[in-house]
Amino acid sequence: MNTGIATVRLAGPDDVDAFKHIRLEALRLEPAAFASRVQDWEALPDEEWQRRVTSGAVFIAFREDEPVGLMGLLREQSAKSRHRATIVMVYVRASERGAxxxxxxxxxxxxxxxxxxxxxLELTVSVENPAAQRFYAREGFAEIGRLPAGLIHEGREIDEVMMAKRVGP
Structure with a gap:
């Protein structure tokens, strides 16, 4: 069991290796939880990894110097919807869960x-991940809908719960 809370920081250009490490770990260990496939991310050139870590907001949790968690934010670009952003790439290493x-x-x-x-803030979470749904509900997110067959993993359709939370005035 880990003692204390991991350190979290907004990733920058120097964090590309940590980002790559934890993102690929997430996709390998929890493939059904993500819309992306590990093979697609493994094939990315270094320049694309650099762009992805610096073009949006990527937060990495570290225990000492080891990346142990990840959460990204994609802001809407349209003038009428720039007040909204989607939480993406959420992953916490199993040894860190509950800490x-x-x-x-x-x-x-x-x-x-x-x-x-x-x-x-908006997000989708698999109906097969009730622990994540409970976490987001505790943090003030409300279910706003369901996306039937939001993901297809290994031929299986997985519904997604859509959740949102107001964070501004």
Whole structure:
């Protein structure tokens, strides 16, 4: 059991290796949880990894120097919807679950979102992940709908729960 909460920071250009490490770990260990496939990310050139870590907001949780969690934020680009952003790439290593790492990531992401003028956070979570649904509900997210067959993993259709939370005025 880990003691203390992992350190979370907004990733920058120097964090590409940590980002690549934890993102590929997430896709390998929890393939049904993500829309992306590990093979697609493994094939990315270094320049694309660099772009992905710096073009949006990517938060990485570290225990000492080891990346142990990840959470990204994609802001809507349209003038009428720039007040909204979607939480993506959420992953916390199994050994960190229940230790406050997911909350630390979400808190850092939420502070950042508010500073950027984002008023609403949105996400989707697999119906097969009730622990994540409970976590988001505890953190103030409300279910706003369901996306039938939001993902197809190994030929199996998996519904997704759509959730949102107001974080601004």
């Amino acid at each position: 406050g790492t997911a909350k630390a990531l979400l808190d850092a992401l939420t502070r950042y979102a508010r500073q950027e003028g984002i008023l609403q």
